[in-house]
Amino acid sequence: MTFSYTVGARRHVFADLKTLLAKASPARSGDMLAGVAAATEEERMAARLALADVPLTHFLNEAVVPYEIDDVTRLIIDSHDTQAFAVISSLTVGEFRDWLLADSTDAATLSSLAPGLTPEMVAAVSKLMRNQDLILIASKCSVITRFRTTVGLPGRMSVRLQPNHPTDDAKGVAASILDGLLYGSGDAMIGINPATDNLVAIGKLLHLIDDLRRRYEVPMQSCVLTHVTNTIQAIEQGMPVDLVFQSIAGTEITNKSFGINLSMLGEACDAARSLKRGTVGNNVMYFETGQGSALSANGHHGVDQQTLETRAYAVARKFDPFLVNTVVGFIGPEYLYDGKQIIRAGLEDHFCGKLLGLPMGCDICYTNHAEADQDDMDNLLTLLGTAGINFIMGIPGADDIMLNYQSTSFHDALYLRRVLGKRRAPEFEEWLERMGITNTRGELIAQREDTQPLLGLAAGF
Amino acid sequence: MSSIVTPDVWSSARQFTQARIALGRSGVSLPTREVLNFSLAHAQARDAVHLPLDVLTLHTELSARGFPVHTVSSAAVDRATYLRRPDWGRKLSDTSRTLLAANAPDRPPEYVFVVADGLSSLAAEHAMPLLEALRPLLPELDKSPIVIATQARVALGDEIGHLLGARQIVMMIGERPGLSSPNSLGLYLTHDPKPGLSDANRNCISNVRPEGLSYTEAAHKLAWLMAGARKLGRSGVDLKDESGSALPPVETVALG
Numbered sequence: 001m002t003f004s005y006t007v008g009a010r011r012h013v014f015a016d017l018k019t020l021l022a023k024a025s026p027a028r029s030g031d032m033l034a035g036v037a038a039a040t041e042e043e044r045m046a047a048r049l050a051l052a053d054v055p056l057t058h059f060l061n062e063a064v065v066p067y068e069i070d071d072v073t074r075l076i077i078d079s080h081d082t083q084a085f086a087v088i089s090s091l092t093v094g095e096f097r098d099w100l101l102a103d104s105t106d107a108a109t110l111s112s113l114a115p116g117l118t119p120e121m122v123a124a125v126s127k128l129m130r131n132q133d134l135i136l137i138a139s140k141c142s143v144i145t146r147f148r149t150t151v152g153l154p155g156r157m158s159v160r161l162q163p164n165h166p167t168d169d170a171k172g173v174a175a176s177i178l179d180g181l182l183y184g185s186g187d188a189m190i191g192i193n194p195a196t197d198n199l200v201a202i203g204k205l206l207h208l209i210d211d212l213r214r215r216y217e218v219p220m221q222s223c224v225l226t227h228v229t230n231t232i233q234a235i236e237q238g239m240p241v242d243l244v245f246q247s248i249a250g251t252e253i254t255n256k257s258f259g260i261n262l263s264m265l266g267e268a269c270d271a272a273r274s275l276k277r278g279t280v281g282n283n284v285m286y287f288e289t290g291q292g293s294a295l296s297a298n299g300h301h302g303v304d305q306q307t308l309e310t311r312a313y314a315v316a317r318k319f320d321p322f323l324v325n326t327v328v329g330f331i332g333p334e335y336l337y338d339g340k341q342i343i344r345a346g347l348e349d350h351f352c353g354k355l356l357g358l359p360m361g362c363d364i365c366y367t368n369h370a371e372a373d374q375d376d377m378d379n380l381l382t383l384l385g386t387a388g389i390n391f392i393m394g395i396p397g398a399d400d401i402m403l404n405y406q407s408t409s410f411h412d413a414l415y416l417r418r419v420l421g422k423r424r425a426p427e428f429e430e431w432l433e434r435m436g437i438t439n440t441r442g443e444l445i446a447q448r449e450d451t452q453p454l455l456g457l458a459a460g461f
Numbered sequence: 462m463s464s465i466v467t468p469d470v471w472s473s474a475r476q477f478t479q480a481r482i483a484l485g486r487s488g489v490s491l492p493t494r495e496v497l498n499f500s501l502a503h504a505q506a507r508d509a510v511h512l513p514l515d516v517l518t519l520h521t522e523l524s525a526r527g528f529p530v531h532t533v534s535s536a537a538v539d540r541a542t543y544l545r546r547p548d549w550g551r552k553l554s555d556t557s558r559t560l561l562a563a564n565a566p567d568r569p570p571e572y573v574f575v576v577a578d579g580l581s582s583l584a585a586e587h588a589m590p591l592l593e594a595l596r597p598l599l600p601e602l603d604k605s606p607i608v609i610a611t612q613a614r615v616a617l618g619d620e621i622g623h624l625l626g627a628r629q630i631v632m633m634i635g636e637r638p639g640l641s642s643p644n645s646l647g648l649y650l651t652h653d654p655k656p657g658l659s660d661a662n663r664n665c666i667s668n669v670r671p672e673g674l675s676y677t678e679a680a681h682k683l684a685w686l687m688a689g690a691r692k693l694g695r696s697g698v699d700l701k702d703e704s705g706s707a708l709p710p711v712e713t714v715a716l717g
Binding site for chain 1: 467469470471473474475477478479480481482483484486488489490491495499500502503506507509510544545546547548580637638639640641642643
């Protein structure tokens, strides 16, 4: 179906829904690279004005990637909950924005609506929003998940501790874990990007964290970020696997380029759940996503990168994940050029994921060839904290020495807790206090070598 | 200062990793020294990306050592375009294509080396010492043309090699700079290069720099891969790096 909008004497025509969505997107380098972005600022606004009048029901009748050739589209259509959708079924995209902002739309309403939303509806409404709308509505959403800690409770924010080392050296990894725990980080999980996919090496890292967890009775969960097929093998070999990692995307072709399909994810999810290693819950999946991955894999079908990113969340929600992490600035400037584009994308991803019912976190990050710096990360960190993000990254000094990019640090998490009054996951908060790492207000206590039990770990190096 | 900043008593753990641990804190924030150290490292990485490759000096040095040298550029006209359009960085400008086609040697060269800026022009400083380390291992190196390429991505080498009729192309290119490694050089080997190949057709040796993979080690690995590709008739995923080590293993992380 074609769409159009007339500005003065100029009539702007959009061939189909995916074109309309792409042209309505805020400017970003990846859509320009793909050749799907609006050619002029006026065309972009004409697309938004036309999009505002599209009925939400239209999204159930026109797929942006054909149903016949894509299993993500089939998942979206086949799992759509028409009963949950009923409350907004008479609205246009523009009216949907007003409805989301209305005082009467609260956390409970949004949570029961989530299964009635398709990713494309959510991406569409986000394109009509300013940053403050993305923040305000996301802050109304509540998504709570559990394993050994409870993540996403109101007024709380957790941290994934990322203790990477270029050669997976056990002492090097342990040193960064120690640093993070003593800075009060790690309540979302300890997640290592290994330098190798070798299963023996992965087992060593899993045991390293598990031994530490049991020795100090830390309420936390771990993940070594290797391909899902490796993790399935690790489970089969009896390794201590808490969470299963996988990068996912919004089209079948892109997922295939990652070497995965939906049934593989289901198999891994079942295997991890069967271990019953969680104590307060059994959400076992950890997914990473990021705008631009589909174009990078030649699997974008002419759809804009933000809509495709939101489709990846449809894959994620099928498996009730513990955490979903949009790694927003890692992919590079050909997809998100500068701090402005990275900040916008981070807010969009968090909003869209939350509206679809996902426990969203964000790797607030950039590479050295992007036009961004730590000030931009401070801005996005503060904005996402305000939006109620479930978790952020904690990397020593914000400098990942293995992946060569900059993210957020243990100090950054403390800053956010201080200015926004955000507390840690309750189980972890209680442990930190018991260990004498924080006081009753959650503030760090200056440590002494002879009294801090965790420093026994360093002594054993 | 020391009474204002809260130190971290686990600073001895720094000997085990280059990660920025035990930085101490001012309240909950980074101490001034650490904020400035970080920003200095970022400044160096930014310079690595944006400083133009010193083509003239490189050309002079290579010529002085007797190499036939050509200078080319990709279709990306400047750095801003290069960063936005990786596809343009993978093909030659029209002028450069004409130049190389006109200068193809009568006898197809066994191998051609390209020194390219990539994402770190600073990394090109490793090209000359690496070529020196390769001389004893590659008998035909002295006669091989060297191409200096700017605004270049890895795949640009395939078009260069194709135009010069080379049996193998080695792209020596600046890698994406990290805070602790602004000048890391990557080596990419393609056997029978031509436009349109993918990463699966290449073999990569990364992190070439004195603090990473040494010139001697890198030269040994590369010569092994080049011989292997010649024997196999192709490079890429089918060619596994089983070169082993030319030297006894060294500690890769020895800072503290």
